Amino acid sequence: MSLNFRVVLVEPLYQGNVGSVARAMKNFGFTDLAMVNPCPLEGEARAMSSHARDVLEGATITNRIEEAVAGANLLIGTTGITGSKFDEHIRIPAHVPRELKKHLEGYSGTIALLFGREDKGFTNDELRMMDMILTIPTSEIYPVMNMSHAVAVILYELSDVQAGETPFADPFDTKLLMEHITQVLDDIAYPAHKKEKTELMLKRIFGRARLIPREVQTLRGVLRRIQRNLDLNKKI
Incomplete structure (x- = not known):
């Protein structure tokens, strides 16, 4: 390596x-x-x-x-x-x-x-x-x-x-993670005027964190769970 x-x-x-x-x-x-x-x-x-x-x-x-x-x-x-x-x-x-x-x-x-x-x-x-x-x-x-x-x-x-x-995490997987975060921010009606800065802040946090493949998959799993719970709450 x-x-x-x-x-x-x-x-x-x-x-x-x-x-x-x-x-x-x-x-x-x-x-x-x-x-x-x-x-x-x-x-x-x-x-x-x-x-x-x-x-x-x-x-x-x-x-x-x-x-x-x-x-x-x-x-x-x-x-x-x-x-x-x-x-x-x-x-x-x-x-x-x-x-x-x-x-x-x-x-x-x-x-x-x-x-x-x-x-x-x-x-x-x-x-x-x-x-x-x-x-x-x-x-x-x-x-x-x-x-x-x-x-x-x-x-x-x-x-x-x-x-x-x-x-390091594969760049394609990291790109998918950032796209997934954007989806979740939309799902929770995150304030539009804060969205760009928040996404950039998270991108820089991930850069400093030196994400590895398993960490990226774990984060995406958390995001999927959030989205599932949001869908369930909408049906109640």
């Missing part, structure tokens, strides 16, 4: 950054690179990748984030902005790389590490896709990091994480 880390660059703007990311990946022993709608990858990207051209040339290129993260058990979005009044529920709680390493010790599966656009990062809708949010503590004087530097810092921390025999 092992942990595979997939670096996903979402619409990177500068091919020099892409090449530098490939180089940082190979520095720390990672090879799984995916890109969503990247900039043209030509001479500068190859030059900056140096002896990591194999990582660059072996990258998966997709048009959608969903395709780039296919098969990943956890989606971890990186951001330099940890929260604001209007979207605090989307960006927090944010973890730092050292915490993430401890969080993943002893597990097996595929972890997608997503990095947003150099100029504007992720959209809020993209951040809602993430199971966890990761940030690198930086100086308040100049908090914004270059993409390749951020990749290097995170992969350095994760380069010696110890995998184990405990598998």
Whole structure:
């Protein structure tokens, strides 16, 4: 059993950054690179990748984030902005790389590490896709990091994480769990204005909980019991 880390660059703007990311990946022993709608990858990207051209040339290129993260058990979005009044529920709680390493010790599966656009990062809708949010503590004087530097810092921390025999829940089963929760919230007439935040909060709780297959099935069993009791009460 092992942990595979997939670096996903979402619409990177500068091919020099892409090449530098490939180089940082190979520095720390990672090879799984995916890109969503990247900039043209030509001479500068190859030059900056140096002896990591194999990582660059072996990258998966997709048009959608969903395709780039296919098969990943956890989606971890990186951001330099940890929260604001209007979207605090989307960006927090944010973890730092050292915490993430401890969080993943002893597990097996595929972890997608997503990095947003150099100029504007992720959209809020993209951040809602993430199971966890990761940030690198930086100086308040100049908090914004270059993409390749951020990749290097995170992969350095994760380069010696110890995998184990405990598998993460299958991403398809986790998706079904979240859909089941949405059904139950509808069944109990949960307030519409609270629904989105509640679903996102539960998604982040599950991300931190590192759900395993049996736990997902147990949770779905509880949800089915709730729905059966709701149906019985309607008939009385």
